[in-house]
Amino acid sequence: MFFITEKIVFGMAGIRVLSATIEFTAAMLMLKYGRVETAFKINAALALVGPTVFIAVTSLGLIGLAGKISPAGMATVILGVLLIFIGINKL
Structure with missing residues (x-):
């Protein structure tokens, strides 16, 4: 189905x-x-997940880019x- 050569990409996709x-x-x-109160509590717990x-996916992306872009590019990201x-x- 998919052929992934980069482990970083696999990790990013796995987290997603x-x-x-x-x-x-x-x-x-x-x-x-089926209760608003319970749904609200579940939604509040999801506020931590997003x-x-x-942060996790961005961190992996930055690690993957570390040696591939200039320091100015990294600072911009x-x-x-x-x-x-x-x-x-x-x-």
Whole structure:
């Protein structure tokens, strides 16, 4: 199906698949319990999953890029990630 030569890409995709599985399971649990209060609690727990997955996948990506781009390019990527977090926290 897919031929992956880079272990970093495999790791990034694996984390995303795990995240999707957690999200899908949470949606099914919400439907199973059928109560707003329970669904809200499940959703609150998911609030930890998103940022954790983002940080993990971004970290793997930066590790994979470490030897392939210039220091200025790496600084630009890191600055972009920091700006994303600043923007999220300003909401």
